[in-house]
Amino acid sequence: MIQELTRLPGVGPKTAQRLAFFLLAQPIADVQSLAEALLRARQNTRQCGVCCNLTEEDPCPLCSDSRRDRDAICVVERPADVQAVERTRDFHGRYHVLHGVISPLEGVGPEDIRLAELLRRLGEGTCREVIVATNPSVEGEATAMYIARLVKPLGIRVTRLASGLPAGGDLEYADQVTLSRALQGRREL
């Protein structure tokens, strides 16, 4: 059990041992209901046939919501990023979840993430702008450039989230790369 628990993110050997002893001290019924809940949630969750987000219904609630604009698709790395962008309440278009980024070092190529599905969607012709919201990491930037090269020839605008100083941040404590990008990406006032 400890070995299995250690595979969870953020759970090291010590935490795993603590969790294990906690579970061993619970009634069998409780452990069974936890085990079933985990399995049921996993069994009922699949990828949306449209946006590849995790969902219990296919298409997912976001894709089947007719009030959402069809002219913009926000491309993110992971399902949690959809929630992050939704929390801003500033984006009213659709999403596409890549389930990863291109990373030659880790052996992840373009065919290993949901790019073919994105291109198929763009082929429908309703999308005017692809907003690439991959993380501002080396792999996220490389994936953004790759997507731009694929999508721009289709006559669709490709934009990237701004990189710069976080809101409420402080110049004095900003790291050099962030401040460089803030400088390079400066905009007219």
Add this chain to the structure above:
Amino acid sequence: MIQELTRLPGVGPKTAQRLAFFLLAQPIADVQSLAEALLRARQNTRQCGVCCNLTEEDPCPLCSDSRRDRDAICVVERPADVQAVERTRDFHGRYHVLHGVISPLEGVGPEDIRLAELLRRLGEGTCREVIVATNPSVEGEATAMYIARLVKPLGIRVTRLASGLPAGGDLEYADQVTLSRALQGRREL
């Protein structure tokens, strides 16, 4: 002594007490040399007559460096921000230190920061772009807008550092305001 030390930033009563007891245990000569060093540094430091940065020589080394471009001025809140921008090695123009931001709540008006000095410099006619690098706080943004209103009628470009996701940041953990600004400030790929 403890009372005086408590006025230093980040020094609470406990740290002040520890510092005080440390100093009281030192030879008089050491304490005297520390006291003199503090006073001498303060006495020899004044504001540069050009950029208002703190300096021992007037004009300061940055202002008297003829290799630096005269066509761009980066406007910052405090002397430490000059160091932060210098560390990026991406800016080769000149600086202007405001020594504060406009903050009606704290009774700081436009006349309390070094804006008149900035306008006088701009009157010389060599500057083509003012990069407003005040912090991305409410007061920093308001000050940036104020400067834009003053400077744009002079026919000088006014830009602002980009606000957005910090380099290496993660969408999932970005606060909503930062992510909103990253979305609004998205740029073409």
